[in-house]
Amino acid sequence: MTTLITGGAGFIGGHTVLAFLDRGEIPIVLDDLSTGSREAVPSNVPLVVGDVGDIELVSRLIRTHRIDAILHFAAKIIVPESVADPLKYYLSNTVKTHALLQAAVKGNLKHFVFSSSAAVYGNPSFTPVSEAARPSPLSPYGMSKLMSEYMLVDASAACSLRHMTLRYFNVAGADPAGRHGQSTPGATHLIKVALETALRRRPYMSIYGSDYPTPDGTCVRDYVHVSDLARAHLSALDHLRNGGESQTLNCGYGRGYSVREVVDSVRRVAGVDFETRQAPRRAGDPASIVADSDQLKKLGWKPEFDDLPKMIEHAHDWEKKLTAVAAAREQRSGMVRFADNSNYAHAAVP
Ligand code: UDP
DSSP: EEEEEETSSHHHHHHHHHHHHHTOOOOOEEESSSSSGGGGTTTSSOOEEEEOOOOOOOHHHHHTTTEEEEEEEEOOOOOOOHHHOHHHHHHIIIIIHHHHHHHHHHHOEEEEEEEGGGSSSSSSSSSSBBSSOOHHHHHHHHHHHHHHHHHHHHHHHSSSSEEEEEEEEEOOOOOTSSSOOOOOOSSSHHHHHHHHHHSSSEEEEEEEEEEETTTTTOOEEOOEHHHHHHHHHHHHHHHTTEEEEEEEESSOOOOOOEEEHHHHHHHHHHHHEEEEEEEEOOOOOOOOOOOOHHHHHTTTTOOOOOOOOHHHHHHHHHHHHHHHHHHHHHHHHHHHHTTTTTGGGGGGOO
């Protein structure tokens, strides 16, 4: 029994790899390293650098490693980017998932756990939103995930594959032990952007929209700690391995925070003030979305970090580390630059 984790060098996939290791199971990672990094994969975990849409490669991996389960994280995840470049999202998130499923079906794979998103709901008419709500995505990102959900449901109905689809709400935080965190440059997600601003890596941050029908006019989201989300995948996989039926489940805490509440919490945790600027609404953003995750809890999922300041604190610790690494790199490149020019070599700071 071996698990293949696509996107295991990235943020959520990487934390899930750690959750596997923490319970003594070594998975295999398939990642093209387009946004993930080699260093994120622990040295005892085999890393295959390749494309999830490469049917031959995935078929070979299923055969040679006797893979019984695929956890599919590899995807593009930025809502506004998907609005600007929808075909990139349909290729990465839908077409490649189709290829991966083809390899899975061909290889008689037993279990498939799919990373979906609350973005499939769009602007739900009820909140908290349960899985029974009718999906109505507002963005190509949400639609690209929903199309994959449908393919997975239909493909599993036609063969022996069983699946769990997890619809993630807003994923944040970092490994409490400091082993992993969100490292992708050019971040767009709220908590990371706010922390980068608190750490003076950005001069200010924008708050997108102030006229939403929410208590303070900014968007409300359900922020879930990445380590809790990683463990949700173990619950989902165990459910399948124990013979459970295919299901589509929400993963969030059932509590919403506005953009302003999150920014204020970042200020408190980081202990610094920073500038925010009001900006127009961002394309594809629903006003408010909060999860009803009762079904996932019934599977035995027990969140440990349902605490916004704690989540921000873990992410803050990680960001401080990234800031220190970037500063050290800059200092080294300064030394190289100066060392190239003997006139200025004395200016190199050790
Ligand atoms: N947001 C913001 N400023 C930022 C980044 C995000 O005001 O620099 C808002 C965004 O418009 C949304 C919320 O924060 O209302 C959460 O956005 P994020 O990109 O973190 O996640 P999404 O909900 O899009 O998956």
